[in-house]
Amino acid sequence: MAGLTNLKLSLFPNSCSLSSSSSLSSNPFLVSTSIFRRTSHSFPKIFAFSSNDIKVGSNIEVDGSPCKVIEFLHVKPGKGAAFVRTTLRNYVTGNSVDKTFRAGSKIEEANIYKETKQFTYKDGAQYVFMDLTSYEEYRLNEKDVGDKAKFLKEGMDCTLLFWNGKVIDFELPITVKLTVVDVDPGVKGDTAQGGSKPATLDTGAIVSVPLFINRGEEIMVDTRNGQYMSRA
Numbered sequence: 001m002a003g004l005t006n007l008k009l010s011l012f013p014n015s016c017s018l019s020s021s022s023s024l025s026s027n028p029f030l031v032s033t034s035i036f037r038r039t040s041h042s043f044p045k046i047f048a049f050s051s052n053d054i055k056v057g058s059n060i061e062v063d064g065s066p067c068k069v070i071e072f073l074h075v076k077p078g079k080g081a082a083f084v085r086t087t088l089r090n091y092v093t094g095n096s097v098d099k100t101f102r103a104g105s106k107i108e109e110a111n112i113y114k115e116t117k118q119f120t121y122k123d124g125a126q127y128v129f130m131d132l133t134s135y136e137e138y139r140l141n142e143k144d145v146g147d148k149a150k151f152l153k154e155g156m157d158c159t160l161l162f163w164n165g166k167v168i169d170f171e172l173p174i175t176v177k178l179t180v181v182d183v184d185p186g187v188k189g190d191t192a193q194g195g196s197k198p199a200t201l202d203t204g205a206i207v208s209v210p211l212f213i214n215r216g217e218e219i220m221v222d223t224r225n226g227q228y229m230s231r232a
Contacts, residue, residue, distance in 0.1 A: 049106070049107050049108070049109045050104050050105060050106055050107060051083075051084045051101035051102065051103055051104060051105045051107055052074075052084075052103060052104055053107075054069055054072050054084055054086060054101070054107070055069065055072065056069055056070065056071065056072065057069060058109075059109060059110040059112045060088075060107050060108065060109055060110055061107075061108040061109070061110045062088060062090075062097075062099060065090050065091070065092050065093070066090075066091045066092065066110035066112060066163045066168060067088040067089060067090050067091065067097075067110065068088065068089045068091060069086055069087075069088060070086075070087045070088065070089050070096065071086065071087040072084060072085065072086045072087075073085045073086075074103070076103075081102060081103065082102075082103035083100050083101060083102055083103055084100065084101045084102075084103060085098070085100050086098070086099050086100070086101065087099075091110075091112075091161070091163065091168040091169050092168060094143060094144070094146070110163060111163065111164075112161050112162065112163050112168070113161075113162050114159050114160065114161055114162070114171075115131075115159070115160050115162065116157055116158070116159055116160075117129040117130060117131055117132075117138060117157070117158060117159075117160045117170075118130050118132055118155065118156065118157050118158070119152055119153070119154060119155070119156045119157075119158055120137075120154060120155075121154055123139070125141060125142045126139045126140065126141055126142070127139065127140045127141075127142070127145050127149070127152070129158065129160060129167075129170070138160060138167045139167075140167060140170060144168075144169065145170070148170070148172055148223070149203075150203055150204055150205035150226075151172055151176050151178070151203055151205055151221065151223045151226075152172065152203060153176070153178070153202070153203055156172075156173065156176065157173065158170050158171060158172060158173070159171040172223040173223065174222065174223060174224060175220050175221065175222055175223070175229060176220070176221055176223055177218055177219070177220055177221075177232045178201040178202055178203060178205070178218065178219060178221055179201060179202040179216065179217070179218050179219075180199045180200070180201060180202075180209070180213060180214070180215055180216065180217050180218075180219060181200055181201065181202050181215065181216075182199070182200035182215065183197060183198070183199035183200065183209065183213060183214065183215055184197055185214060185215070186211055186212045186213065186214050195210075195211050196208040196209060196210055196211065196228075197209060197210075197211055197213075199213060199219075201219075201221070205221070205226065207219075207221060207226055207227065207228050208227075208228060209228045210228070213228075213231075217231060217232075218231070218232035219231055219232055220232050
């Protein structure tokens, strides 16, 4: 028995003083265990995403491509299983497709993240955005920008969407300040409630404005619907 005790002490010389911090740090087995205890709860919880979680604006992967949910409808027929009918826009191709999912079926979320970049200039058929910290440039083609170009001005801060390290889309500010460059002159006595008229803005967009708005005025426009909001 004494021989076993001596053998134990020779292999683990600090085993008789486990409560001391010095012996804890000198024993590799005990140190690794304490590290495991500290880090075992540091991982974030991951929750599964299913068709029941779908809503307008959700980003999901379909057939390996990132898509945005444009419309959705939960359907529970009298007979048969419930399902979710969706209209999706493929970020990569720009095409819209209809897709149906079984209710409760697992769906892979698209790992899309957003960063603010400034639109600096247009280079041929490409729109160039810049990171003002690193001065790195990001480019989008005309087809990727689409109708949003009519509200886009140089120096405007926009939100770029990244997927797998690539820019796949961008978002305009909700409201932008633009200048009226062409409009019929206002008539004396016109009021905000007296009707509207088309006005051409410095980006080329045409919006309906109140009759009292004149050329050279700055106005606020909602980029989601292209509607006049107020004078700037």
